Amino acid sequence: MDDPVLLTGAGGRVGEAILDGLAEDYDWRLLLHSPPDEEPDHEYMIGDVTDEALVNAAVEGVSAIIHLAGDPRPEASWDSVLENNIDGTQKMYEAAVSEGVEKFVYASSNHAVGAFETETRTPEMYRPEDDFLLDGTELPRPGNLYGVSKATGEVLGRYYHDTYGIDVCNVRIGNLTKNHPPIDYERGQAMWLSYPDCAHLHQCALEAEYDFEIVYGISDNDRKYYSIQHAREALGYDPQDNSAHFEGEEKVVDRN
Ligand SMILES: NC(=O)C1=CN([C@@H]2O[C@H](COP(=O)(O)OP(=O)(O)OC[C@H]3O[C@@H](n4cnc5c(N)ncnc54)[C@H](O)[C@@H]3O)[C@@H](O)[C@H]2O)C=CC1
Numbered sequence: 001m002d003d004p005v006l007l008t009g010a011g012g013r014v015g016e017a018i019l020d021g022l023a024e025d026y027d028w029r030l031l032l033h034s035p036p037d038e039e040p041d042h043e044y045m046i047g048d049v050t051d052e053a054l055v056n057a058a059v060e061g062v063s064a065i066i067h068l069a070g071d072p073r074p075e076a077s078w079d080s081v082l083e084n085n086i087d088g089t090q091k092m093y094e095a096a097v098s099e100g101v102e103k104f105v106y107a108s109s110n111h112a113v114g115a116f117e118t119e120t121r122t123p124e125m126y127r128p129e130d131d132f133l134l135d136g137t138e139l140p141r142p143g144n145l146y147g148v149s150k151a152t153g154e155v156l157g158r159y160y161h162d163t164y165g166i167d168v169c170n171v172r173i174g175n176l177t178k179n180h181p182p183i184d185y186e187r188g189q190a191m192w193l194s195y196p197d198c199a200h201l202h203q204c205a206l207e208a209e210y211d212f213e214i215v216y217g218i219s220d221n222d223r224k225y226y227s228i229q230h231a232r233e234a235l236g237y238d239p240q241d242n243s244a245h246f247e248g249e250e251k252v253v254d255r256n
């Protein structure tokens with residue numbers, strides 16, 4: 001990819017994971033919400049994704065966008081997700097198609113399907129021996145308004161793909177935690193996404209050829225209720241981490 005790749009929400013945790021792994025692989029343009037403490041190693045702009053003029057300038061000349069910016073809190077208010085997540089994502093898509101950007105990778109979430117975790121299914125579905133598996137073909141089933149906003153972002157992608165042809169990959173990210181899986185949290189261990197696997201998955205989403213996809217973004221955990229088969233087939237995702245290989249913070253099993 002010769003032209004710059006725009007990374008919105010670049011100052012956050014997912015942005016950190018992507019830049020940790022892929023800093024040298026792309027000509028990055030970062031969109032930050034507020035001035036950084038340290039000067040970034042990449043070109044950057046500062047502003048809000050709901051600011052049309054800023055967003056139009058940010059997409060100029062880019063070949064792809066990884067759109068992370070938004071309110072990531074499951075307990076976020078409707079006002080916040082309406083503005084930051086829904087309006088912000090629509091403005092990004094509008095700018096992207098006006099500029100002729102080829103690819104849009106969208107940070108969706110496990111919370112878009114959180115209500116599948118019913119009382120009768122949990123906690124068994126978080127365990128390796130349980131065979132309940134979502135594969136990305138199911139309809140969204142959010143368990144909170146944040147999840148509603150993430151599902152809406154996926155639908156915006158469907159509309160902009162069908163109407164304007166932009167390639168869209170929605171990544172339903174699980175629980176991104178640095179260095180080791182969440183501790184004493186079965187659900188988090190089932191949907192753990194390690195930093196290296198997060199970077200690799202986003203590289204796959206930038207490089208693969210597709211039209212419109214919904215994939216789950218988790219590591220290759222023994223515990224899982226999200227299938228990563230489609231991410232493997234559609235994107236070539238080949239995760240290297242597994243929450244079962246850790247005891248607390250310590251890695252006790254080497255994959256190879
Ligand atoms: N961290 C995780 O485990 C997961 C994250 N996600 C999604 O990934 C994306 C990134 O999440 P994190 O990095 O964890 O969150 P974060 O809060 O660490 O980073 C988000 C960044 O977006 C910026 N931002 C928020 N509203 C903005 C706006 N209106 N305009 C410009 N920038 C804005 C924030 O200032 C922050 O730097 C979010 O969209 C979130 O919904 C989805 C599933 C799991």
Ligand SMILES: O=C1O[C@H](COP(=O)(O)O)[C@@H](O)[C@H](O)[C@H]1O
Pocket residue numbers: 071072073074108109110111173174175176187188
């Ligand atoms: O979408 C998100 O999901 C992760 C994992 O959810 P949680 O309910 O297990 O915390 C969350 O940590 C992250 O903030 C959120 O954006």
